[in-house]
Amino acid sequence: xxxxxxxxxxxxxxxxxxxxxxxxxxxxxxxxxxxxxxxxxxxxxxxxxxxxxxxxxxxxxxxxxxxxxxxxxxxxxxxxxxxxxxxxxxxxxxxxxxxxxxxxxxxxxxxxxxxxxxxxxxxxxxxxxxxxxxxxxxxxxxxxxxxxxxxxxxxxxxxxxxxxxxxxxxxxxxxxxxxxxxxxxxxxxxxxxxxxxxxxxxxxxxxxxxxxxxxxxxxxxxxxxxxxxxxxxxxxxxxxxxxxxxxxxxxxxxxxxxxxxxxxxxxxxxxxxxxxxxxxxxxxxxxxxxxxxxxxxxxxxxxxxxxxxxxxxxxxxxxxxxxxxxxxxxxxxxxxxxxxxxxx
Amino acid sequence: xxxxxxxxxxxxxxxxxxxxxxxxxxxxxxxxxxxxxxxxxxxxxxxxxxxxxxxxxxxxxxxxxxxxxxxxxxxxxxxxxxxxxxxxxxxxxxxxxxxxxxxxxxxxxxxxxxxxxxxxxxxxxxxxxxxxxxxxxxxxxxxxxxxxxxxxxxxxxxxxxxxxxxxxxxxxxxxxxxxxxxxxxxxxxxxxxxxxxxxxxxxxxxxxxxxxxxxxxxxxxxxxxxxxxxxxxxxxxxxxxxxxxxxxxxxxxxxxxxxxxxxxxxxxxxxxxxxxxxxxxxxxxxxxxxxxxxxxxxxxxxxxxxxxxxxxxxxxxxxxxxxxxxxxxxxxxxxxxxxxxxxx
DNA sequence: TTTGCAATTGTAATCGATTACATATAGCGT
DNA sequence: ACGCTATATGTAATCGATTACAATTGCAAA
Numbered sequence: 001x002x003x004x005x006x007x008x009x010x011x012x013x014x015x016x017x018x019x020x021x022x023x024x025x026x027x028x029x030x031x032x033x034x035x036x037x038x039x040x041x042x043x044x045x046x047x048x049x050x051x052x053x054x055x056x057x058x059x060x061x062x063x064x065x066x067x068x069x070x071x072x073x074x075x076x077x078x079x080x081x082x083x084x085x086x087x088x089x090x091x092x093x094x095x096x097x098x099x100x101x102x103x104x105x106x107x108x109x110x111x112x113x114x115x116x117x118x119x120x121x122x123x124x125x126x127x128x129x130x131x132x133x134x135x136x137x138x139x140x141x142x143x144x145x146x147x148x149x150x151x152x153x154x155x156x157x158x159x160x161x162x163x164x165x166x167x168x169x170x171x172x173x174x175x176x177x178x179x180x181x182x183x184x185x186x187x188x189x190x191x192x193x194x195x196x197x198x199x200x201x202x203x204x205x206x207x208x209x210x211x212x213x214x215x216x217x218x219x220x221x222x223x224x225x226x227x228x229x230x231x232x233x234x235x236x237x238x239x240x241x242x243x244x245x246x247x248x249x250x251x252x253x254x255x256x257x258x259x260x261x262x263x264x265x266x267x268x269x270x271x272x273x274x275x276x277x278x279x280x281x282x283x284x285x286x287x288x289x290x291x292x293x294x295x296x297x298x299x300x301x302x303x304x305x306x307x308x309x310x311x312x313x314x315x316x317x318x319x320x321x322x323x324x325x326x327x328x329x330x331x332x333x334x335x336x337x338x339x340x341x342x343x344x
Numbered sequence: 345x346x347x348x349x350x351x352x353x354x355x356x357x358x359x360x361x362x363x364x365x366x367x368x369x370x371x372x373x374x375x376x377x378x379x380x381x382x383x384x385x386x387x388x389x390x391x392x393x394x395x396x397x398x399x400x401x402x403x404x405x406x407x408x409x410x411x412x413x414x415x416x417x418x419x420x421x422x423x424x425x426x427x428x429x430x431x432x433x434x435x436x437x438x439x440x441x442x443x444x445x446x447x448x449x450x451x452x453x454x455x456x457x458x459x460x461x462x463x464x465x466x467x468x469x470x471x472x473x474x475x476x477x478x479x480x481x482x483x484x485x486x487x488x489x490x491x492x493x494x495x496x497x498x499x500x501x502x503x504x505x506x507x508x509x510x511x512x513x514x515x516x517x518x519x520x521x522x523x524x525x526x527x528x529x530x531x532x533x534x535x536x537x538x539x540x541x542x543x544x545x546x547x548x549x550x551x552x553x554x555x556x557x558x559x560x561x562x563x564x565x566x567x568x569x570x571x572x573x574x575x576x577x578x579x580x581x582x583x584x585x586x587x588x589x590x591x592x593x594x595x596x597x598x599x600x601x602x603x604x605x606x607x608x609x610x611x612x613x614x615x616x617x618x619x620x621x622x623x624x625x626x627x628x629x630x631x632x633x634x635x636x637x638x639x640x641x642x643x644x645x646x647x648x649x650x651x652x653x654x655x656x657x658x659x660x661x662x663x664x665x666x667x668x669x670x671x672x673x674x675x676x677x678x679x680x681x682x683x684x685x686x687x688x
Numbered sequence: 689t690t691t692g693c694a695a696t697t698g699t700a701a702t703c704g705a706t707t708a709c710a711t712a713t714a715g716c717g718t
Numbered sequence: 719a720c721g722c723t724a725t726a727t728g729t730a731a732t733c734g735a736t737t738a739c740a741a742t743t744g745c746a747a748a
Contacts, residue, residue: 021700066410354704404733
C-alpha cells in the first residue's frame with residue numbers, strides 16, 4: 001500500500017506561495033515565521049491535508065522514532081499494566097513501540113540483536129533482566145550505545161539504569177504480616193532461580209525471617225517458576241511434609257493460586273489450615289477464593305516511569321556517568337488468604 | 345542519541361571495492377550478483393558491521409515499516425495472548441508495532457486519527473470494534489485507504505476484513521452443556537451493551553435457549569461490562585431474586601469469577617446452588633475455585649491470523665472487492681463450576 | 689543619504705538506500 | 719571476425735523534509 005498521491009511539503013509550499021523551507025519552519029518553529037505567512041502555511045496544510053513523512057524527517061535527523069521493548073513473555077498478563085504505562089508515555093511522544101517477545105520460539109539472540117541498533121530504534125526498554133550478555137555487551141559497544149533501561153527486572157551488575165518496585169520491602173511486608181499473625185513456621189515458593197526478582201524476594205524473605213528469629217528451613221523453601229502449576233506442585237509436596245509450615249509466601253500470585261487450588265482439591269482449606277501470601281496483586285486476586293493477601297506493586301506507574309527515564313536518556317544522548325535507579329514503593333494488601341496461626 | 349559513525353552502504357561499497365548499487369543488490373537480491381562479488385560484499389558488510397538504515401529504505405519505498413495496533417484497553421490481560429500472536433508474526437516480518445490504547449485518557453479520536461496515516465503506518469489492526477465512525481470513514485477515504493483489519497471484535501456493518509472466534513458457537517456450546525445437565529432455568533450476564541461480542545453472545549444465547557424450548561426471561565438477563573465487579577453485582581441481584589435461574593452463562597470469565605466470588609462470600613456454593621459458565625478460558629480459569637467451565641477461544645492463533653491477514657492486505661495494496669472474514673472455532677472446556685441441575 | 693542590524697524568506701545540499709538505465713564484458717553462433 | 723545476447727556492474731536520479739547559508743527587505747541610527 002503506497003501513499004500514492006499523499007500531499008508533500010512541496011504541495012503545501014505551492015498552495016501557500018512560499019518555499020518548502022518556510023513551510024517546514026512554520027510547522028516546527030512557528031515563532032521564526034511572520035504571522036501572516038504562518039497562517040497561510042497552516043491554511044495550506046489544512047487544505048491539502050498534509051501529513052509529515054516521518055521517514056524523511058527521521059532520515060535527516062538520524063532518529064527512528066521507535067523504541068524497542070523487550071518483554072520476557074507477552075502471554076503473561078502480569079505485563080499488561082506495565083505495557084499500558086509504557087504505551088501511554090511513548091505514544092504521547094509520538095514514538096512507536098517495537099515489541100519483541102524474548103521468550104517466543106525462534107527468537108534467538110542474534111534475532112533480537114537485529115533490533116538493538118540505531119537504524120531500528122532510538123532506545124531500548126527491557127522488562128527481561130536475564131538477557132544474554134551478548135546482547136548487553138553489544139549495546140554497550142562504543143558505537144552502539146543506544147539508551148538502554150530496565151523496567152521491573154534488572155541486571156544484577158547494575159550497569160544499566162532501571163526502574164523497579166521495592167522487592168525487598170515487599171518480601172519484608174509479607175513476612176512481617178505473617179509473623180504478626182503469630183506464624184512461626186513460614187515457607188516460601190520461589191520463581192525461576194535465575195530471575196532477579198526471585199532472587200531478591202527469596203533473599204529478603206530469608207533475611208526477614210532471620211531478623212524475627214524465625215527458622216529458615218530448607219525444606220520449606222520450594223523452587224518454582226511463576227506459574228500456576230508450580231504452586232500446585234508445591235501443594236502436593238506440602239501435603240506430604242512431615243513438619244509443615246503454617247504459612248507460605250509465594251513469589252507471585254499465580255503460584256499462590258495454583259497452591260490454593262490444589263490444596264482445595266485435596267480438601268485442605270486456606271487460610272484455616274495454611275496461610276498464603278501472594279505477590280503482584282493481579283486483578284483476580286481480590287476475587288479469588290479466598291481473596292488473596294498479596295503485595296501490590298505500581299505496575300502502571302512503573303511502566304510510565306521507565307518510559308520517562310528512557311526519554312530522558314534519548315534527549316540527553318545517554319545518562320552520563322550515573323546509573324539512575326528508581327525504586328518504587330510497594331504495599332501489602334491484606335485479604336482473606338491469611339489468618340492467625342494456631343488454627344492448624 | 346545519534347548513530348554517529350554508523351557504517352553506511354558507501355562504506356561497505358568502498359571496503360568491498362564495488363558500487364553502492366552492487367552492495368544493495370548483493371544484500372537484497374543475491375542471485376543477481378556474481379558469486380565472487382556477493383561474497384566480497386557480505387564479507388565487507390560483516391567487517392564494517394553494516395546495518396541497513398530503515399528510514400532511508402522506507403523513504404524510497406514509501407513504506408513505514410510500522411503497523412498501528414488499536415487495543416481497547418491494554419490493562420486488560422485478555423489481550424495479552426492476542427498481542428503475543430500478533431507480535432510473533434509482525435516481528436518476524438521486521439514490522440514494528442505502534443500500539444495505541446483507545447481507552448487511555450487523553451486519547452481522543454483526533455489523536456488516534458494522527459496514527460491512521462500513511463506516513464505513520466502501512467496498515468492498521470483494531471481489536472476495538474467500537475471505533476467512532478469518524479475514524480473508520482477517514483480510513484476509507486480514497487487517498488487514505490490503508491489496509492485495515494479487525495481482530496477479535498469487528499464492525500457491525502462488516503465493511504472491514506476481520507478475524508474472530510465463533511461467538512455464536514461459543515454461546516451455543518455453553519447453553520447446550522447446561523441444558524444437557526438438566527438445567528431449565530438459565531440466565532445470562534452480558535458484557536457492555538454496545539460491544540459486538542456482547543451482542544452476539546447474548547443473541548446467540550437467546551436463540552439457543554429458544555431452540556431448546558427454554559424460557560428466555562428478561563429478569564434472568566443481566567447487563568454487565570466484562571469486569572469482576574459486574575459479576576459481583578449480579579450475584580447480589582441473583583440472591584434477591586424470587587425465582588432464580590439454576591445456571592448462569594457469563595459473557596466472560598471475569599464476570600464469572602466476580603459472580604462466584606460474591607456468592608461465595610454470601611455462603612452460596614457454585615456449582616451446588618448455581619452452575620456458572622464463563623467465556624475466554626483465561627489462564628486462571630483452570631485454577632479458580634471451583635475450576636471454571638468456560639468457552640475457550642484460540643487467542644494466540646487469532647492474533648497470528650489477523651496479523652497475516654493484514655500482511656496480505658499490505659502486499660496486495662488492499663483486499664479488492666471482497667471483505668475477507670475469518671471465523672475461528674471455539675470449544676467448551678468443562679470443569680467444576682457446572683453440575684447437574686436439581687441440587688438446588 | 690548611508691550603514692548596520694534584525695527579521696524573514698529562499699536556495700540548495702543533505703540524510704542513506706534503491707533502481708532505471710547505461711555501460712561493459714564474456715560467450716556463442718555463423 | 720562480427721554481431722547478438724546474457725550477465726554483471728556502475729552512474730545518477732530519487733524518495734521528502736530539514737537547515738546552513740545566502741539573499742532580501744525594512745527600519746533605525748549616524
